[in-house]
Amino acid sequence: MTTTLADVRAAAEAIAGKIVETPCLHSRTLSGITGAQIYLKFENHQFTASFKERGALNKLLSLDQRSRGRGVIAVSAGNHAQGVAYHAKLLGIPAVIVMPRFTPHVKVQHTRNFGAEVLLHGENFDDAKAHALRLMRERGLTLVHPYDDEKVIAGQGTIALEMLRAHPELQTLVVPVGGGGMISGMSVAAKAIKPSIEIVGAETVRFPSMYCALKGETAQFGASTIAEGIAVKEPGGLALDIVRRTVDEMLLVDEGDIEEAMLLLLEIEKTVVEGAGGVGLATVLKYRERFAGRNVGLVLCGGNIDPLTLADIIERGMVRSGRLTRLQVQLRDLPGSLAAVTRVLAENNANIEEVHHQRAFTRLPVQSAEVDFVLETRSMDHVQQILAALNAAGFRARLHNTDD
Numbered sequence: 001m002t003t004t005l006a007d008v009r010a011a012a013e014a015i016a017g018k019i020v021e022t023p024c025l026h027s028r029t030l031s032g033i034t035g036a037q038i039y040l041k042f043e044n045h046q047f048t049a050s051f052k053e054r055g056a057l058n059k060l061l062s063l064d065q066r067s068r069g070r071g072v073i074a075v076s077a078g079n080h081a082q083g084v085a086y087h088a089k090l091l092g093i094p095a096v097i098v099m100p101r102f103t104p105h106v107k108v109q110h111t112r113n114f115g116a117e118v119l120l121h122g123e124n125f126d127d128a129k130a131h132a133l134r135l136m137r138e139r140g141l142t143l144v145h146p147y148d149d150e151k152v153i154a155g156q157g158t159i160a161l162e163m164l165r166a167h168p169e170l171q172t173l174v175v176p177v178g179g180g181g182m183i184s185g186m187s188v189a190a191k192a193i194k195p196s197i198e199i200v201g202a203e204t205v206r207f208p209s210m211y212c213a214l215k216g217e218t219a220q221f222g223a224s225t226i227a228e229g230i231a232v233k234e235p236g237g238l239a240l241d242i243v244r245r246t247v248d249e250m251l252l253v254d255e256g257d258i259e260e261a262m263l264l265l266l267e268i269e270k271t272v273v274e275g276a277g278g279v280g281l282a283t284v285l286k287y288r289e290r291f292a293g294r295n296v297g298l299v300l301c302g303g304n305i306d307p308l309t310l311a312d313i314i315e316r317g318m319v320r321s322g323r324l325t326r327l328q329v330q331l332r333d334l335p336g337s338l339a340a341v342t343r344v345l346a347e348n349n350a351n352i353e354e355v356h357h358q359r360a361f362t363r364l365p366v367q368s369a370e371v372d373f374v375l376e377t378r379s380m381d382h383v384q385q386i387l388a389a390l391n392a393a394g395f396r397a398r399l400h401n402t403d404d
Contacts, residue, residue: 002150002238005192008157008185011058015155018087019053020046024166024297029268034284035292039167041159044273044303048086048110050079050229051159051301052146055181057087058155059144068093073141075099075132077125077228078107079302080146085116096141098132100124104228104306126233147181148236157185163297164193171295176279177201177210177250178230180239182301187246198294201243201250202283203230204258210235210243211250226258226313227275229302251290256320257282262310263317265300274305322380324353326372326400329390333369341371344393348386351376372400 022045030038043051060072071094074084081097088095095116099108100123112118121131136143145152159182164170173190175183187199203211206222213219213235225231235243261278264285265271280298284291318324331337338357345352354374377383383399390397 003153003157003185003188003242005189007150007154008161008189011054011151011154012158012161014061015054015057015158018057018090021162022046024163026167027269030264030281033264034281034296035288036284037295038281038284039163039170039295039297040269040271041163041297041299042271043159044271044277044300048079048082048114049303050083051156051182051299052076052079052083053087054083054158055147055149055152055155055185056080056083056144059149059151060084060087060091060093062151063093063142067142071095071139071141072144073098073132073136073139074144074146075125075129076146077231078103078111078304079229080144081111081116081118082107082114082304084144085111085114089115096132096135096139098128098135100128104304104309106306107304110304124233125231145236147179147232148238149181150238153181153185153188153238153242155185156182157189159299160186160189161193164190164197167295167297168194169295170194170197170297172198172200172291173297173299174200174202174280174283174291175299176227176230176276176301177203177235177243178207178232178276180210180235180243182299183210183247184236184239184242186299188242191246198249199247200283201247202279203250203252204279205252205254207231207233208252209233210240211252213240214244214250225275226255226262226309227279229274229276229304230279251283251287253279253282253286257286259313259317260320261285262313266310266314271300272303272305272310273300274302277302322377322383325350325375325377325383325386327375327383327387327390327397328400329371329373330396331369331371337369338371340393341373341390341395344389344395345373345375345386348382348389349378350382350386 024041073096075098122128206225261281356372358370
């Protein structure tokens with residue numbers, strides 16, 4: 001293998017004191033929900049809110065003085081960019097970062113705040129990568145690859161050292177996979193320390209690059225994913241070789257799975273993760289029987305998410321759980337009718353957030369109206385209780401845009 005346990009331990013020694021040794025904590029509540037014993041590695045507590053600092057710093061520390069003087073270049077959807085920019089600044093190394101045009105603003109701004117020259121180019125990671133390679137040749141810069149680099153892989157592997165030191169009883173590690181730098185480094189270290197440990201990789205259905213590479217299949221990609229940090233179309237060659245040897249299984253999760261996990265982590269653990277950071281928990285939730293009864297370590301690999309995106313995820317999660325509901329009620333367009341509906345809602349403890357009263361754009365008879373209500377509710381059972389009460393009071397009520 002290109003990376004060994006000795007390399008990972010050397011990386012741990014090199015970066016010690018310069019990155020946060022983040023907590024790895026048991027979650028009693030998530031363990032009860034999933035049926036596995038869940039241990040969370042809070043890499044979203046790094047200064048740049050991502051594990052990417054580890055590999056970036058290990059690579060930067062390995063450069064000679066000439067390379068440091070010329071500067072470095074990195075291509076990233078955001079987290080690797082921030083790790084490179086932050087530690088390059090501390091080491092006095094000029095840094096150029098190329099990011100896809102639609103990278104979340106919070107990641108772009110944070111990278112600029114660390115003093116790097118930030119260039120937005122291309123529609124996706126691969127477009128940005130091609131541009132970065134051109135600039136590297138033109139300016140004589142050293143590329144700090146986000147995942148396909150021995151020093152970067154070794155740096156990411158230090159996560160496994162810390163997890164197993166804190167909880168040697170771990171039986172399975174579930175690791176988000178994009179280009180494969182983190183899972184390859186972690187699997188090298190974990191398997192060397194504890195050969196019986198199981199390593200499971202997790203990708204999104206929309207970007208199954210490693211999954212398909214291992215199966216020899218041609219991957220089909222979606223236009224986007226909430227887990228943009230692992231939206232990579234081709235895994236690293238070094239990483240793929242290690243993964244073939246050391247990773248036990250690759251599993252896929254979809255957007256709704258990830259959103260559910262992100263919301264659970266926010267509500268239960270009071271911690272914010274980005275999409276990629278929720279993929280591990282999403283995997284355990286989706287494949288409960290696969291992990292039941294095992295001691296499972298999850299890496300919350302990053303917490304850089306745009307606040308507006310987080311707000312959307314919270315709202316969508318409330319809809320799925322029945323805590324935010326939109327009902328459509330048909331009524332006679334006469335004085336007092338709306339008041340009668342709202343009285344039924346109040347009697348059933350539904351809090352009204354929005355009301356839309358529609359007379360013209362409807363197929364109902366004249367002197368009839370459709371009223372849409374957005375309600376704060378407790379659960380899907382509570383929603384059914386409200387529907388039953390409205391219909392019992394003589395109003396035709398249903399969930400909006402459904403036949404229920």
